[in-house]
Amino acid sequence: MEQFKKDIQFLYPDRVDETLQEIDQIMNHYRAITPSEAFKLDEEDAILITYADSFKDENESTLQTLNKLCKKYLKEGINSIHILPFYPYTSDDGFSVVDYMEVNPDFGNWKDVAELEKSFYLMFDAVINHMSKSSDWFKGFLREDPEFENFFIEENPDKEELNMVTRPRVWPLLHKYNKNGKDAFVWTTFSEDQVDLNYANPKIFLKVLDVLLFYVSKGAKLIRLDAIAFMWKKLGTTCIHLEETHRIIQLYRKIIEQVAPQTVMITETNVPHSENISYFGNGLNEAHMVYNFSLPPLLAYSLHKENVDVLTHWAQSLQLPSDKTCFFNFTASHDGIGVRPLQGIVSDAEIGKLAKIVESHNGRVSYKSNPDGSESPYELNCNYMDLLTNPNEADDLRVKRFMLTQAVMLSMPGVPGIYYHSIFGSENDEQGVIDSGINRRINRKKLEFSQLEKELNQPGSLRSKVYEMYMKMLKVRKAEKAFDPFGEAKFYQENGVFIVERKSASDTVYCLYNFTGGEKDIEKLTEGKIDLATGNNADSSLTAYEFMWIV
Template sequence: MNLRERINEHLGKIYQGVDLIEAKTLFAKLLIEDWQIVNRQRVNEQSTYLITYGDSFYDGQRAPLAVLGEVLEQKLPDFTDIHLLPIFPYTSDDGFSVLDYQKIDPVLGTWADIEQLAQRRRLMFDFVCNHISKSSDWFQRFLRAEPDFKNSFIEFDAKFDTSNVTRPRTSALFHKYGTKQVWTTFSEDQVDNNVRDPKVLIRLTRILMGYIQRGASSIRLDAIGFLWKASGTTSMHLPQTHEVIKLWRTMINNLAPNVQIITETNVPHAENLSYFGDGEDEANMVYQFPLPPLVLHTFISGNSAKLSRWAETIHPISESATYFNFLASHDGIGLRPVENILTKAEREQIVAQVRAHAGKVSYKSDLDGNDSPYELNINYSEALGSTAKMIAAHFILLSFIGVPAIYYHSIFGSKNDVQAVEETGISRRINRERLDMHTLFAELELDGTRKMIFEGLSKLIAIRKQEPAFNPYGEQKILKLGEAVFALERSYAGEKITAIVNISDKVVELGVTGFDLISQSEFFGNLPAYQFVWIKSKAE
């Protein structure tokens, strides 16, 4: 089949009747537009993502995007990819209530700044496709009942059964705007796009492809699981949502090979993995959401059993799909992904530690009418409680199969921004502090915590990128060396690395020896508390 036929096949699984006819017509017109073929470099063992806002760094003179460029050049030479959290004008939620998908927020800079960054590093754009600001032109045209926008959002319908809808927030599902009540998954300011209308899907598709034309090498699909709604269902992970992603994957494979689609679905593990499709036809990467709470649990308990047991279920997906691994991000640490991995008591232990370390706990509404912990808002270093544990935790991240992504506050050893939470009442602000570049650079020399974490993580990243065994499409085998350590083997193209970390506060003696890439010396089996080794050998 040619590209148009394949797209029509996808559309036939999304729409029916007159909607299908309209969708096929709209996509036929889209395909004849002058799309420049883009061929990006494939991700490999050198790939490491930095997660950052466009204005995470400032110097009081230049546009923040220009300052970010200097931070990358001066301090982060081994980060290959930059995940830019929403860079568009917005009205709330620190960028996730987008006013205009196609403009750069003038506070950050211009498209020229983005293009300059794209010449130095691969960029990941955040596509907030599920919802848009109530102040956006799209929603205002809907409120005015303009013909092309009259079905662009989801109005309340008494016949539509919402009793089973999955809720990530405790706010109302519908909010009123003039005479209309509209579906709002996340907040009154964020109205959900209605992709049941083919006009909405074509608009979103055009934006997606436009991002690639403007320099994106990866596209993060924010909150994608909520995209399609259907009466009587959870309106989460529905087949039509998966088919939309498959449609986009088909287009990208043909028009922009190696551009990565990364799905963000903070849900139980099995549901998350469903976004790989058959391994070749849907997401290139899925967020490894169980990893942050599991690693945290491992260091709190001093026991690697649960992490090892879960890790044994993680296998290579395909030659074009792998895992997007992280420990911290602009959001908090999600607990839903470990609902079927950790016991309630183990999850409560994590919650207690976060509260004891000045963190915040966010709740969601359950179908039974109760509220349950949904997200832990805290700096990851503060959650762990020590510099040594922070570096050891990132050793696990950098060893694990997939592509590692590190939050800017993690690489720079930041602390909780309690003042921001107190001033705004927004729990997520605890880990979103903007950093003065000159002050940061000075503190990386003078502040012991910043310096130790920054240098420790930077050293590991620099070593990792030299080793083919860490290829994200390679093999992984979990080793059982005792509950005081977490150990695995990574292998690819005849190379093998054994990664071992002591997650306890006591020295462990292991029956393992070999050359350690980190210390550049022979390892004889004695591993102090929170220390680690990468032992290199040839794969059998």
């Protein structure tokens, strides 16, 4: 316990001994029931990002359908699955959790999760900044049950210091609730249904620790800490990235490492790049991985500009604090494409141009509130293929432009996370937005297993073209040691071709990308080299939007 004492003294100086004792009890409980298994990230790791109910089939739970689909169609290229929140919830497609320790009965049960873990490594979501207002915790708080006292944050809405708080949404920071017959204004970073937990109360710290270790005991090899930047609130500050927040994450890592040292912690902080990477800590004490949030909008920006100068300069600036950390690379997710991570890399005017492209491709743009009362783009709500290409363009051109960006993502140092709509070549679900009024639904459509299977087996369909090309790349990637997540990488360009150079003890792989609609001469780069995709001598040119991995 001595190793945790300094952090507890910093966070909870009035409750040091009691908190340490509680931590010890929780750790001892989970040590007895948590299997100790070897797990180390390497070049074979590729993670599917999906909801528990993304795929549906008759007469089985959606978790069973997910298992069936992944084993049949993805096992050769995907070895891990990030199941987005699969707990009982009330809104935000899972991110308003009612009970952290139950499986939503609409999706299945813990037995279904255990079956999935037999074939794949699993990432669980820890939605621990906030809970549903329908949770037992918040209900107890509202009826003034002593067990839930100070579990959430009440504040006076007239305090001027609240104007300093960083806002990721346009609606109010505080919402009014009936607390045992009285009005209570409670902190809600994201929505009226998502009430923020009060980490200034050590009971919340302990409750959440119990949740995290419970997930490990249920088979989670990786844990995603959702919206983690907002955890600690302190009036007079922006209430984002506070030292207390970092210390909590560091302490959770220390404790979990004592019980299950193989566990990988990933922080999700959709903020400018320099702020995002602060969650690596010193490289040994905080997140093992952070989301590479600048990559998705930057790839789209570079493709539309047909210029890789900014992409190259940004990639050359990437630094990691140690060889024990890496990026979680992705291009699409259940959320939209955040544009805050572009700040400081391209101008606000260029971000505005991207937003206009999204709207012209039948997408949506979500906005955030600024301290001066203005609003600015926060997120592009669009299927990634529809962001990159006009839906009216020919399929072959769309696939080339889309797969170019996916290949870059797969070749970046770090672990790739692939959204289910990306690997199966989906497009905007405009009807989903119309029916729900929720912009993010444009990229969250549920897929019928039988219909998806039919389209995948239809030669020349958009889905089959994307799926077949994606699986081919994944098989090539997992066979090359040079794609180790922690391996060496260099970034440069020649003749306007973006180049990612990956190196292992035995090989150097050169990944060449043409972001333009014209042909590029690459004879000097490919001479004497083999195309990994074909096993033949590499060609001397790249056609429009073509890429090549050579060795």
